Amino acid sequence: MPHAQLDPQARQDLALAVVEAKIRKDLTWQELADATGLSVAFVTAALLGQHALPADAARAVAERLDLDEAAERLLRTIPLRGSIPDGIPSDPTLYRFHEMLQVYGTTLKALIHEKFGDGIISAVNFRLDIRKVDDPEGGSRAVITLDGKYLPATPF
Secondary structure, X not given: OOOEOOOHHHHHHHHHHHHHHHHHOOOOHHHHHHOOXXXXXXXXXXXXXXXXXXXXXXXXXXXXXOOOHHHHHHHOXXXXXXXXXXXXXXXXXXXXXXHHHHHHHHHHHHHHHHHHOOEEEEEEEEEEEEEEEEOOOOOEEEEEEEEEEEEEOOOO
């Protein structure tokens, strides 16, 4: 039976323990995801407190990280989502995403509505992919794909 976790601190504490164990065991997020059969983006988000893991995935991760039964159980709970407290993030990487939405948010909204009509892009029926590609001008580029189901607004 699914259970909801209403204490964001519990999941934050677990996320800290997960990261500490991941570092101690010298594992990558991909290696942890591989143990579950789920995507690296979903598993990473779950381990950082943003999703519930299915029981078998929680068990696989807990075993890989030597987490106890209470931690495994907490990984299965539905969290209180949201990982950026206090509005504007101060971490440079997170801030750049905030900046991108500040600059391109209204553009994204306008183009989505023009192509699809009135509605939203789901963050529940959603996929995320991050790839590193070579930049023809030198260095690397990050290709981030946000793939969410379009949900039309419906009059009632």
